[in-house]
Amino acid sequence: MKNIFTTLLLIFVTSTYAQEDAWVYFTDKPNVSASIANPISILSQKAIDRKQNHNIAIDERDVPVSEAYISDLKLQTGITVLAKSKWFNAVHVRGAEIDISALSNLAFVEDIDFANNNLDSDSRTSNQQQIKDVEDETIAFTYGNTENQVEMISADQLHLDDFTGEGITVAVMDSGFPNVNTMGAFERLRANGNLLNGYDFVDRTSEIYDYTSSNHGTKVLSAMAGYVQDNFVGTAPDASYYLFRTEDASSENPVEESYWVEAAERADSLGVDMINTSLGYTTYDNPNYSYSPSDMNGQTAYISKGASIAAEKGILVVVSAGNSGATDWQTVGAPGDSPDVLSIGGVDEDGVYVSFSSQGSSAQVGYQKPDVVARAGNAFVISEFNSVVQNNGTSFSSPIVCGGIASLWQAVPEASPTEVKNYVRQSASQFNTPDHFLGYGIPNLNLARNLFLSVEDNPIESFEFYPNPVISQLNVTFPSNIENVEIVIYNQLGQVVINKVISNNGNALNVSSLASGIYLMKLLGSNKAITVKFIKQ
Structure with a gap:
């Protein structure tokens, strides 16, 4: 009885996984140059604007996968196409291992990567697709149940x-x-x-x-x-x-x-x-x-x-x-x-x-x-x-x-x-x-x-502070025509930890009492201001 059960289980497992999943990578894409030259044909205007704002180039990966290649794949024996990717120039297919492997004979197929790593001649990580080493109105919500989770990250x-x-x-x-x-x-x-x-x-x-x-x-x-x-x-x-x-x-x-x-x-x-x-x-x-x-x-x-x-x-x-x-x-x-x-x-x-x-x-x-x-x-x-x-x-x-x-x-x-x-x-x-x-x-x-917001509307010109990171003494310099500067230092919780006025002939600030971390330092003087960050070691 045990042997019969084992045999039936083996048959069940084998039949369950008879269909394999794989990614099929194509050799090329059609009309790449024309598509990149006319990006509105492949991207929305909002996408184009976002890329321009962040200096991100429109490239071959933005061009759609060849529908002709996909159509040819669908005609192959035992192959079902489930998804496609223009970034990888690939499609996700399902079928018997022998049918998927046969796709390598198609001229437009560059590579096949089985989801079952044991079926590949190389490991997943050797895939040919490599990744490069990218005065306002105040709103006062009553958060109710979400108060803790919103305030915890200071989104409020x-x-x-x-x-x-x-x-x-x-x-x-x-x-x-x-x-x-x-x-x-x-x-x-x-x-x-x-x-x-x-x-x-x-x-x-x-x-x-x-x-x-x-x-x-x-x-x-x-x-x-x-x-x-x-x-x-x-x-x-x-x-x-x-x-x-x-x-x-x-x-x-x-x-x-x-x-x-x-x-x-x-x-x-x-x-x-x-x-x-x-x-x-x-x-x-x-x-x-x-x-x-x-x-x-x-x-x-x-x-x-x-x-x-x-x-x-x-x-x-x-x-x-x-x-x-x-x-x-x-x-x-x-x-x-x-x-x-x-x-x-x-x-x-x-x-x-x-x-x-x-x-x-x-x-x-x-x-x-x-x-x-x-x-x-x-x-x-x-x-x-x-x-x-x-x-x-x-x-x-x-x-x-x-x-x-x-x-x-x-x-x-x-x-x-x-x-x-x-x-x-x-x-x-x-x-x-x-x-x-x-x-x-x-x-x-x-x-x-x-x-x-490290620089405000009216910055103090010729302002310097050093060293950064600092261990104990933070030196602050500013123009000689400014007699005094008020310094306010905030910790990561937004709390004031130092508030001091320094003069032009006594411009070293002792920060040795501060815990290690990142701080914001605001300087105010002669109707001018600047906010910078420094690291306390």
């Missing part, structure tokens, strides 16, 4: 200055968005025309709200865009949002990585500023497709390489770190392992690490994961039934931070995506002592804004 200070994400466009990649188009928590979003269209890449339909088997995307969106008077305020209630379903909640298969990359390309073409994805990929139903923790190096997973291209294209990508901290897997999953994205870990309402939050590891060589953290323990979100609920997961710390950054970026629109990421990290609570649990710590987005 941005809101007070009327920076609520307006003008920033976010693409949300997730698994389902039921009732977003009807429920009251998103009425403000719809009324302001900020709920843009979307697409379901899994079922290939524009009816993005029809998939009701998962409410995950609805909850994720609420952390950014939800608004219930005096009860719930997301971190970017006035940003604009595209909704893309890329996750098939019924199974785990690497085609979901391909859906995600395809959606990211769509987002790029639409001129999206940011992507939030509260998804992560580590292991699959077919264990032959699964990654190992050592693969979480930003260069192995297809989705991580795609996220790096999205960042290179000028999109700020925010990703949940994952919920594997208390499991054998433990480390941050893909695409959060990419060095080019902000991966967000989790803390509780008191700012203490929550054990489920995925951790950084030795696989992430030369860069820090997670990047920063926000509330993930019992975070407040809104369900598809328009009810405020509490859920655990870095799925929610990610949009909390993403929305906060959207509000920050509205305040400093001249900043590049790289600058935004860097200042968010620098504003965090343990920037000088990062670890695998909290990364750089809890960001202070109001401090990040102040770090940007």
Whole structure:
């Protein structure tokens, strides 16, 4: 009986995985030069403007995949085309191993990369596609349930200055968005025309709200865009949002990585500023497709390489770190392992690490994961039934931070995506002592804004300060025609730690009592001002 059972199990497993998944890479694209010369034929005007603003070149990767090649593939025996990518000049196919391997005989096929790494002659990391080593009205919200998670990252200070994400466009990649188009928590979003269209890449339909088997995307969106008077305020209630379903909640298969990359390309073409994805990929139903923790190096997973291209294209990508901290897997999953994205870990309402939050590891060589953290323990979100609920997961710390950054970026629109990421990290609570649990710590987005605004309208000319970083004595020089200067130093919480007037003949400032970290220093004198940052070692 045992032998019969074993035989039946083997037959079942074999038949279950008879169909393989693979990425097929093409040799070229048609009409590349003509398309780049006429970019409006392949990109929206908003996308073109965003690239110009950030000095990002329009290149061959912006040109669509050859539809003629795709049509030819569909005619091949046993081949189903599931997704396509212009960035990788590739398609995701499914079929028998022998049928997929036969595609290499086609003149326009450059390479084939099986999701089952054992079927490749080379490892995933040897793929030929390489990634390069990218007086205002005051708003006083009553936050209600979300007060803690909004104030923890100082997004409320941005809101007070009327920076609520307006003008920033976010693409949300997730698994389902039921009732977003009807429920009251998103009425403000719809009324302001900020709920843009979307697409379901899994079922290939524009009816993005029809998939009701998962409410995950609805909850994720609420952390950014939800608004219930005096009860719930997301971190970017006035940003604009595209909704893309890329996750098939019924199974785990690497085609979901391909859906995600395809959606990211769509987002790029639409001129999206940011992507939030509260998804992560580590292991699959077919264990032959699964990654190992050592693969979480930003260069192995297809989705991580795609996220790096999205960042290179000028999109700020925010990703949940994952919920594997208390499991054998433990480390941050893909695409959060990419060095080019902000991966967000989790803390509780008191700012203490929550054990489920995925951790950084030795696989992430030369860069820090997670990047920063926000509330993930019992975070407040809104369900598809328009009810405020509490859920655990870095799925929610990610949009909390993403929305906060959207509000920050509205305040400093001249900043590049790289600058935004860097200042968010620098504003965090343990920037000088990062670890695998909290990364750089809890960001202070109001401090990040102040770090940007280093030069005010009437700067003091010929001002210098040194050394920076400083250990004990900070020397400050300014023009001789200014007799005295008031110096105000703020810590990362925005608190005044030194307030002193210095004269031109006594311009050394003792900062030895300050803890190590980043500080803002404001100098005021003769109706002139300047704000700079320095590091105390």
